Amino acid sequence: MAARTFPDMPTPSSLLSAYASMSTSIMLFRTMFDQLFPRELRRYIIDTFRFYWKPKSSKLTLVFEEKDGITSNQMYDAVEAFLCSRINPESERLRITKSAKENHINVKFADSETITDSYEGVPVTWTYVRQQQQNRRGGGGGGDGSDFDYHGHNVWAAERKYIELKFEKKYKEMIISCYLPWILQRSKELQNQKKVVKLYNLQSSAYGGGPGGYIESVNLDHPSTFETLAMDPKMKKAIVDDLDLFVKRKELYKRVGKVWKRGYLLYGPPGTGKSSLIAAIANYMKFDVYDLQLSCVGSDSSLKNLLLRTSNRSILVIEDIDCSLQLPDRKAPIVSKFSEVMSKFPEVKTTRDPMFSLSGLLNFIDGLWSSCGDERIIIFTTNHKERLDSALLRPGRMDVHIHMSYLTVDGFDTLAANYLNIHDGQDWRFREIKELIKCKNVTPAEVAEELLKSDDVDVVLEGLVKFLKRKKIEEEESKDGVDDDDEENEVREAKKVKIIS
Numbered sequence: 001m002a003a004r005t006f007p008d009m010p011t012p013s014s015l016l017s018a019y020a021s022m023s024t025s026i027m028l029f030r031t032m033f034d035q036l037f038p039r040e041l042r043r044y045i046i047d048t049f050r051f052y053w054k055p056k057s058s059k060l061t062l063v064f065e066e067k068d069g070i071t072s073n074q075m076y077d078a079v080e081a082f083l084c085s086r087i088n089p090e091s092e093r094l095r096i097t098k099s100a101k102e103n104h105i106n107v108k109f110a111d112s113e114t115i116t117d118s119y120e121g122v123p124v125t126w127t128y129v130r131q132q133q134q135n136r137r138g139g140g141g142g143g144d145g146s147d148f149d150y151h152g153h154n155v156w157a158a159e160r161k162y163i164e165l166k167f168e169k170k171y172k173e174m175i176i177s178c179y180l181p182w183i184l185q186r187s188k189e190l191q192n193q194k195k196v197v198k199l200y201n202l203q204s205s206a207y208g209g210g211p212g213g214y215i216e217s218v219n220l221d222h223p224s225t226f227e228t229l230a231m232d233p234k235m236k237k238a239i240v241d242d243l244d245l246f247v248k249r250k251e252l253y254k255r256v257g258k259v260w261k262r263g264y265l266l267y268g269p270p271g272t273g274k275s276s277l278i279a280a281i282a283n284y285m286k287f288d289v290y291d292l293q294l295s296c297v298g299s300d301s302s303l304k305n306l307l308l309r310t311s312n313r314s315i316l317v318i319e320d321i322d323c324s325l326q327l328p329d330r331k332a333p334i335v336s337k338f339s340e341v342m343s344k345f346p347e348v349k350t351t352r353d354p355m356f357s358l359s360g361l362l363n364f365i366d367g368l369w370s371s372c373g374d375e376r377i378i379i380f381t382t383n384h385k386e387r388l389d390s391a392l393l394r395p396g397r398m399d400v401h402i403h404m405s406y407l408t409v410d411g412f413d414t415l416a417a418n419y420l421n422i423h424d425g426q427d428w429r430f431r432e433i434k435e436l437i438k439c440k441n442v443t444p445a446e447v448a449e450e451l452l453k454s455d456d457v458d459v460v461l462e463g464l465v466k467f468l469k470r471k472k473i474e475e476e477e478s479k480d481g482v483d484d485d486d487e488e489n490e491v492r493e494a495k496k497v498k499i500i501s
């Protein structure tokens with residue numbers, strides 16, 4: 001059979017000559033283009049051409065930066081928490097962390113690791129990125145571990161962390177208006193389930209707080225809960241109800257234009273459980289605690305930097321406010337430890353504001369959080385409420401005043417159950433102990449100390465009776481001068497939780 005021929009097929013030699021003439025034309029065009037147009041115009045034409053002819057990607061990438069300026073990015077935190085719950089068996093790289101105080105290992109997303117997820121059937125890809133960036137500033141420094149480059153600039157490495165979300169462009173609306181809000185909600189639920197509450201120590205860099213402020217967190221391993229607190233049961237209930245109401249009222253706060261925050265003032269003698277109550281609130285709410293050392297804040301601006309580093313759903317604690325702020329007048333400047341030290345060396349120039357003021361603190365509580373704070377609790381503690389400036393106590397600043405009293409008989413029942421596992425009626429000495437407690441000012445801390453002295457219940461209770469009797473005698477000896485009315489008032493006050501607003 002004769003071989004079939006294709007008359008329209010170009011022959012190899014015709015293909016070769018077509019290619020040769022085409023390359024000659026291109027070279028000719030290029031030479032003309034180079035000769036006719038100046039360099040800048042050529043570049044402009046080429047860039048425009050490239051812009052319109054670049055193949056368009058059908059994918060969109062959203063970037064979640066760890067920081068938004070100097071404040072933390074709530075969306076990044078939410079996504080990070082959410083992705084920890086999405087780690088699957090296919091993951092190839094995971095980050096493992098554990099601090100000395102933690103008794104479990106944390107498994108986290110490692111850099112460059114990718115996780116695929118889907119929302120309403122739309123596939124999305126998450127990638128975690130960590131980048132070392134070299135920053136440069138002129139002169140000085142070096143003591144913070146940074147280096148100098150060959151121009152004498154101070155160079156230090158900063159880390160940029162971000163998470164990328166990639167998906168088909170056509171789902172942009174759905175991802176932004178449905179998927180991301182769902183992640184925010186989900187991360188909140190996950191946070192509520194989290195077992196570990198963190199404690200951050202807020203102090204400015206001048207006092208060892210690191211370049212931007214606070215030092216690393218530790219787990220708040222405080223065992224105190226509302227069950228273990230020796231406190232009037234009605235008072236406990238009033239506090240728990242107030243906290244529950246506060247978290248439920250997001251919409252109300254928004255509607256009336258108030259910052260979603262609640263201020264508590266805990267006052268009472270030392271050892272009555274103010275710190276224990278803070279820990280109980282943190283454990284109940286699962287909120288992290290930021291302990292602000294006012295005496296370690298150099299100026300209004302470092303206070304601002306510190307407060308901007310705190311996150312939502314947290315408790316800001318300022319203990320012993322009367323000792324931290326020594327001036328009763330809110331307009332008067334408060335010379336901080338830092339300023340006090342620096343004032344002794346006038347030759348040392350400092351770029352810091354010279355003083356830190358109470359009005360700075362108050363403005364912050366009101367102003368700063370109105371722009372970037374949600375679901376915040378602020379707790380002040382003091383042993384001397386009467387020494388505080390009325391500006392601190394007014395509603396809106398300190399909404400609930402809680403008097404932490406000396407031990408009550410109900411409080412003793414709680415301590416006995418916690419420490420000795422015995423209850424009222426199980427031991428004949430309870431009656432005598434309660435009579436002594438009723439007429440004596442004894443703190444829960446003192447009684448707790450006695451209850452720890454032995455494992456033998458008899459030894460402990462006998463020791464406690466002796467301790468209380470001894471205290472009674474001591475107090476009676478030094479009683480002269482103490483007004484009975486004052487004591488009665490104290491007991492009456494003890495039963496109060498004052499909700500101002």
Ligand SMILES: Nc1ncnc2c1ncn2[C@@H]1O[C@H](COP(=O)(O)OP(=O)(O)OP(=O)(O)O)[C@@H](O)[C@H]1O
Pocket residue numbers: 228229230231269270271272273274275276277383404444445446448
């Ligand atoms: N109301 C209480 N219920 C249970 N334990 C308490 C209570 N008050 C004190 N304690 C015990 O006493 C210890 C010290 O109490 P805590 O530090 O909470 O008192 P405080 O009022 O904060 O004292 P300070 O004013 O000196 O800081 C606690 O660790 C706890 O063991």
